[in-house]
Amino acid sequence: MNFYFTGNYTTNFIAKEYKKYSKYNTDVGEYCQYFQDIIFSDSFYNQKEYDFTLVFLDGSELVSSLKNIKEIKGHIEDIVQKFLENRRKGYLIFSNVHINTDVNSLWNYNQSENNKKLQSEINLFLNELAVKHDRFFVLDILSIIEEFGVKNLYDFSTWIYGKNRFNKKGLKLLSLEILYLVNSILSKRKKCLVLDLDNTLWGGIIGEDGINGIQLSSDGVGDIYKKFQEEILKIKNKGIILAICSKNNQEDAKEVFDNHPFMILKWNDFIIHKVNWDLKSQNIQSIAKELNIGEDSLVFIDDNPMERKIAKEQTSCIVPEFPDDIFNLLNFITDVGKKYFSIQNILDEDINKTNQYKENIQRNDFERSFKNYVDFVSSLSVSLTIFKNNNEHINRVAQMTQKTNQFNFTTKRYSTEDIKFFVDNKDYDVYTGHVIDRFGDFGVVILAIAKIEKNQIVFDTFLMSCRVIGKLVEDKFLEFISKDCKKQKIVLEYFKTKKNVLIESRLEKMGFNPKQIKDDYKLYSIDTPIEVDNNLKLEVNYE
């Protein structure tokens, strides 16, 4: 099995922790590339099969980069729909979002109340999508954060240093949560739903409250139980066997089924009725025997924690935690239905769904679809400011040569003295680029050190921070240099390392000619000036 981790912060650390619990292959997306990866069918990600794609969205980042709730919903729905369209197989998992109370979104200032509202609106939307789409699931990070607290789980210094969100404890809890969710998705479809009666199918205790005293109606709390029964009926209609397992007198229980006006489930909807005073664990065992199925094909729902504990210990049936708050009963049963009784791997249905998604796309007013990659990048309002031999950038340039591994053609490490030499020497030009887009200011992130020769320039160093990969900044940067240098040719060296394999074919797309010198050494050359795609709207300034 293959896993893919991505998101709007660094997910490598989550993936690394998760590997301790799972033997499967784990790939990690480039920083912040989740949108491009999933949306475009020709992305690197979309060339490979993944059983699970996990997208981690930090709520605080999300609301400070997107304009309003409508845009956030559109962003999320774009991803989900394109995933389902581009991929016939595999599951998409989104973490639900947590927004720090002190975050200023672009459209609200200092309003923690608003952030809470926004957070629940986003999460509700994620849940709605999960109910709608069989292959989309939500990883409940929020409940972990609420239980253990931001201060105990987040790590603030490595957040600034490398956009890592969680400390060791947080990473561990998160990995376990992923493991549970993945296992429940993979677990085989269960065959039988075993239900308690009192405080489960209705509120109250029939033996004490009597048929007129129990809560079951079309309004108030009683309505929750009625709707709960409706959901169970839906599960039954998918071909699942229902059974009763309740400590009660049978005639009391049966009277409710026969005479209560709001009972949705009928006595005969249940194949087996274990209404007695025996141990529930024994009843569960005999249900499995009578149906001739394994105990692990049974899902047992009971409001009583003692009964659940005994059932868990004495049998191998599935015992989901019953919600403490009755208002969560519907979410609970939807979740159970999805986890244990959903029908997966039905290709025809998936194909039909795909058509539905296509219709949805036309209907949704917040849908923005991009014709192609250049279109997408143009929508980011990227602006690139280019500097030549700028003294103020010397420290940053040295730092970049030290730190950058992935988008780095020669991986030569330099000190500030080395860089100062290049800046002052008239045989070299040091080009730097500062990048801003609608998501933020990335600072000085792209660098070329060019050796000036008679008819050509040769790049001693060409590198870019991985934070801006995918914005096509490098295209415009090279175009600018090709015009600025006033030579006939640009030559670029490429030394292959373990980390920079991804960029090997990058230049060929731009029209560079490769020449293989050695196994791990190539020379690229191109005649000047370079012209990039006319449709690319990316502002370039020169200072």
Added chain:
Amino acid sequence: MSKIIDILKDVLECEVNKSTNTENCDEWDSMNHVNVILELQEEYNIKIPYEDIDKLKSVKDIEEYFKIKNKK
């Protein structure tokens, strides 16, 4: 000292000795440096402030750092 080396071996998944640093160890890149910091915080139950992260780029640095911390 040996505990620090053990932690680093564990995180970097490579050979580590007392002269290992970010310059001479390929595995100890900026990504793994975050893992190193997280692990040290967990093992020694401290919070390493942002300003200190870049000061811990060799076995020696880390050893010194914790010596000073312990004296305080």
